[in-house]
Amino acid sequence: MASIQVSALHKRFDDFVAVNGSDFTVQHGEFFVLLGPSGCGKTTTLRMIAGLELPTSGTILLDGEDVTFERAGRRDIAFVFQMFALYPHMSTRNNIAFPLKCSGLSRSEIRKRVEETAQLLRIDHLLSKSVSGLAGGDRQRVALGRAIVRRPKAFLMDEPLGTLDTEFRDLMINELRTLHDRIDATTVYVTHDQMEAMAMADRIAVMNQGVMEQLGPPQEVYDKPASVFVADFIGSPPMSFLKFHGELRPGDKSVQVNGAQVPIPEVREGFAADNFLLGVRPEHVRLDPASDLRGSVSGVEYLGTTQILTMDTPQGVVKARISSSEPVEIDDNVGLRFLSSRLSVFHESSGRAVRTALHDE
Amino acid sequence: MAEVTLKKVSKRFGRTTAISELDLTIRDGEFFVLLGPTGAGKTTTLRLIAGLEKPEEGTIIIAGQDATADAPAQRDVSFVFQQYSLYPHLSVYENLAFPLRAPSRKMPAAEIAQRVERVAKMVRIDHKLQNRSTRLSGGEMQRVAIGRALIREPNIYLMDEPLSSLDAKLRVDLRLEIKRIQRDMGATILYVTHDAVEAMTLADRIGILREGQLVQQGSPREIYERPRNIYAALKLGQPAINLIPAELMPAEPKPLNTVTFGARTEHIIISRGQNGKADGRVVLAEHLGNQSNLLIDVKGTQVLVLVPPESTLSTGDEVGLNLRHPLYFDREGERIQP
Numbered sequence: 001m002a003s004i005q006v007s008a009l010h011k012r013f014d015d016f017v018a019v020n021g022s023d024f025t026v027q028h029g030e031f032f033v034l035l036g037p038s039g040c041g042k043t044t045t046l047r048m049i050a051g052l053e054l055p056t057s058g059t060i061l062l063d064g065e066d067v068t069f070e071r072a073g074r075r076d077i078a079f080v081f082q083m084f085a086l087y088p089h090m091s092t093r094n095n096i097a098f099p100l101k102c103s104g105l106s107r108s109e110i111r112k113r114v115e116e117t118a119q120l121l122r123i124d125h126l127l128s129k130s131v132s133g134l135a136g137g138d139r140q141r142v143a144l145g146r147a148i149v150r151r152p153k154a155f156l157m158d159e160p161l162g163t164l165d166t167e168f169r170d171l172m173i174n175e176l177r178t179l180h181d182r183i184d185a186t187t188v189y190v191t192h193d194q195m196e197a198m199a200m201a202d203r204i205a206v207m208n209q210g211v212m213e214q215l216g217p218p219q220e221v222y223d224k225p226a227s228v229f230v231a232d233f234i235g236s237p238p239m240s241f242l243k244f245h246g247e248l249r250p251g252d253k254s255v256q257v258n259g260a261q262v263p264i265p266e267v268r269e270g271f272a273a274d275n276f277l278l279g280v281r282p283e284h285v286r287l288d289p290a291s292d293l294r295g296s297v298s299g300v301e302y303l304g305t306t307q308i309l310t311m312d313t314p315q316g317v318v319k320a321r322i323s324s325s326e327p328v329e330i331d332d333n334v335g336l337r338f339l340s341s342r343l344s345v346f347h348e349s350s351g352r353a354v355r356t357a358l359h360d361e
Numbered sequence: 362m363a364e365v366t367l368k369k370v371s372k373r374f375g376r377t378t379a380i381s382e383l384d385l386t387i388r389d390g391e392f393f394v395l396l397g398p399t400g401a402g403k404t405t406t407l408r409l410i411a412g413l414e415k416p417e418e419g420t421i422i423i424a425g426q427d428a429t430a431d432a433p434a435q436r437d438v439s440f441v442f443q444q445y446s447l448y449p450h451l452s453v454y455e456n457l458a459f460p461l462r463a464p465s466r467k468m469p470a471a472e473i474a475q476r477v478e479r480v481a482k483m484v485r486i487d488h489k490l491q492n493r494s495t496r497l498s499g500g501e502m503q504r505v506a507i508g509r510a511l512i513r514e515p516n517i518y519l520m521d522e523p524l525s526s527l528d529a530k531l532r533v534d535l536r537l538e539i540k541r542i543q544r545d546m547g548a549t550i551l552y553v554t555h556d557a558v559e560a561m562t563l564a565d566r567i568g569i570l571r572e573g574q575l576v577q578q579g580s581p582r583e584i585y586e587r588p589r590n591i592y593a594a595l596k597l598g599q600p601a602i603n604l605i606p607a608e609l610m611p612a613e614p615k616p617l618n619t620v621t622f623g624a625r626t627e628h629i630i631i632s633r634g635q636n637g638k639a640d641g642r643v644v645l646a647e648h649l650g651n652q653s654n655l656l657i658d659v660k661g662t663q664v665l666v667l668v669p670p671e672s673t674l675s676t677g678d679e680v681g682l683n684l685r686h687p688l689y690f691d692r693e694g695e696r697i698q699p
Contacts, residue, residue, distance in 0.1 A: 215630035304598040
């Protein structure tokens with residue numbers, strides 16, 4: 001397996017900039033996820049790594065070798081599209097063997113590779129069966145087998161689980177990640193589904209309008225979002241934002257939100273008076289009748305162990321995830337308290353996070 | 362709006378039985394969600410009510426009338442599909458107004474305008490009424506599609522996974538909006554999904570469908586707290602309910618015939634093992650912000666519990682487990698009422 005090094009990558013379609021200066025290195029053995037909404041440039045980035053698109057400028061190194069303008073067929077990369085793209089009239093064996101047919105390998109070598117691959121995926125008992133009779137999970141494994149049988153340097157996957165049921169998807173998330181570890185693969189995985197990204201990635205690159213907004217391990221991206229966009233894209237429900245106006249000085253430990261004094265992680269950089277957003281994750285909100293920060297409940301969603309409350313405040317909508325044993329009803333007026341050490345602060349006009357004690361190592 | 366009842370309805374496609382003797386009543390003004398995996402018969406049920414499929418057996422009663430033999434148009438139902446299907450050459454306004462423009466309705470222009478504006482406000486698209494429908498984001502298009510269904514007041518709204526093509530954030534927002542609209546209008550809705558969170562948050566009642574049969578129906582809380590069997594128990598709740606073979610915890614009190622404990626995270630009390638007395642060992646401690654996941658190995662069975670972030674338990678620690686009002690299941694997986 002291989003490392004992939006992407007430097008100053010740009011892609012322009014006429015006057016539309018799809019990818020605007022991406023820099024990242026996917027380490028050997030890493031599961032790297034490109035995450036973002038449709039149109040953010042994630043698939044274009046993947047297609048440039050695969051050689052299906054040529055960049056406007058920038059370089060792509062595969063294991064140190066410059067492949068920026070190399071033909072796709074010469075890059076030794078396996079591209080997995082939406083799964084289930086199998087040849088329905090063929091057996092499992094022939095489906096998996098197909099990519100090797102034109103490789104020049106001997107028949108016995110092909111046979112050996114197909115059998116190893118099938119064992120790895122635990123479908124060796126299905127080799128002689130027709131794929132059209134297989135259950136969904138097994139079909140997906142065959143599709144994966146076809147990608148790994150070539151032993152490519154890297155796997156590129158474009159929303160491979162896009163159309164699956166939630167339950168089956170959870171299962172495949174586990175299997176894909178386990179397989180990646182077992183064969184020591186390097187994987188670049190594109191998705192718009194933050195849950196998939198959080199569950200599978202070693203590192204996530206969050207993209208927005210062609211720009212990489214943040215790059216880091218899932219927990220870091222979740223806990224310390226670098227921008228409003230990232231905070232708003234990740235989490236279900238995502239972070240809530242409360243508007244406030246004021247000046248920020250290094251050393252500040254609280255901010256004024258509509259007259260209520262709200263403790264925050266100690267501020268590490270200064271800003272002149274401006275508009276800011278206080279960012280709070282739903283699980284960091286508590287109900288406290290004594291709090292000056294008030295909200296009116298506009299939604300109560302029962303989830304069993306927990307419930308999600310939606311509360312309207314003059315500064316914005318706040319979502320809370322609390323125990324469902326707390327009795328709350330629509331139109332209740334409630335007091336809000338936040339877990340101060342976990343709050344984020346954003347500069348509203350630029351959207352970027354203000355540096356605070358949250359970012360201390 | 363009206364009540365819709367299915368009585369012993371069966372539908373086969375060739376040798377496959379899609380729906381088998383289904384009995385179901387969606388009450389007037391109710392938000393009913395059918396929850397099940399692909400192939401459970403959810404969409405077929407919607408299509409049977411809409412008249413797009415004919416049942417082999419059984420009766421479909423809409424607003425007190427036997428509608429089993431009625432053509433789709435006679436049934437007065439409104440369907441929202443998974444993929445928003447708007448008229449691309451028309452404005453948002455015209456897309457919304459379309460169902461009212463049928464010549465048979467002879468609705469005056471002023472009334473059409475009034476209804477479009479009311480619905481556009483409801484689905485929060487009133488600021489884009491003059492936009493071409495192709496110039497909208499995915500979430501806006503789906504709001505228009507839902508609005509177009511809501512513009513009429515049919516006997517029932519049938520919704521086939523209307524949120525599944527949207528991204529996570531929009532799904533959460535629209536979920537809340539659909540619920541609000543339904544409450545404000547007192548609408549009767551039959552909504553199908555494979556997403557348990559959607560079902561729990563939207564439904565007045567959920568029907569769990571499995572291979573064409575109804576496993577259980579009830580309010581989200583009823584099914585969550587008193588599932589009929591293991592299948593229903595596993596459907597609702599995240600993390601999924603822990604199933605612990607009863608013989609692994611012989612000291613726990615239990616009704617006769619209990620083979621499996623069903624223990625959700627709120628049913629489990631964890632303590633640090635003392636003096637070599639332990640039920641299990643922590644094999645993974647995952648700290649997720651404000652709470653932590655502990656994966657505990659209990660003699661080969663893995664149990665996942667959520668603990669507060671203050672918990673100092675970590676990987677390798679021996680722990681004691683006590684169950685507090687867990688669920689009890691018999692050999693067939695049916696729940697035993699203690």
